[in-house]
């Protein structure tokens with residue numbers, strides 16, 4: 001990773017991690033719910049989505065402060081989705097990012113409410129953003145509903161649950177991930193562009209870039225899952241116990257999944273080349289998504 005990218009990622013991660021808790025601490029709300037919300041918000045993570053918002057403002061030469069509220073709103077929605085995804089009624093996970101999951105610490109009922117609180121609060125951040133025009137607020141909220149709701153992440157999650165027991169086609173798998181993981185990542189890119197008042201032509205290209213990056217991110221996730229499992233249990237791709245769920249490597253083979261990942265990254269980079277501005281940061285983030293190791 002270049003030192004420019006590494007400095008960019010580290011400094012923006014620090015900014016987000018400094019600003020994020022303030023939005024919860026300032027709330028007039030019962031301490032227990034604030035504590036549970038803060039627990040997961042502060043539990044680490046790459047902060048890729050909020051960094052993308054700031055990267056777009058940087059790309060268009062705008063003050064990154066303009067993106068802080070939306071960037072933190074997106075991280076709140078991402079965090080809510082992870083809290084709910086870990087619940088016993090969903091994936092039933094005990095650990096997230098190496099720490100006990102929210103429901104393990106606070107109990108199931110509080111964890112559900114912490115997720116609900118984060119989801120709801122995220123909209124308040126956008127609506128009360130002092131730097132954002134009324135017109136942009138409306139557009140950001142409406143795009144966020146599409147990205148995170150039943151037509152986006154929530155819809156992808158249910159399709160994923162329903163598809164768990166059956167063998168899916170590549171098209172079905174792609175549609176699940178486009179919604180479940182892709183749409184919020186795509187929103188991180190286009191919301192940054194909206195806040196930067198980027199040309200509409202660029203916003204439409206960025207929507208396609210977000211689509212490719214969202215799928216690339218998920219394919220990399222599938223690859224990392226299997227490579228991680230191979231290291232832990234020593235089982236190769238295709239062994240039954242590891243691959244009950246349909247994944248890209250299961251349908252395409254590991255080599256095919258890597259080729260598909262490269263295809264999406266190449267498409268994204270081509271589109272970046274055609275934006276009205278140059279963005280070496282975006283190009284480098286594409287390369288990072290293709291090669292990330294966690």
Ligand code: GRG
Nearest residue numbers: 045046047048081084085153154157180181221
């Ligand atoms: C419960 C409504 C609802 C939705 C859950 C996103 C999601 C939908 C579940 C997460 C399951 C999962 C592990 C998906 C794979 C891709 C993904 C979103 C990984 C986690 O995102 P990262 O890698 O996480 O950005 P960090 O920890 O870095 O924030």
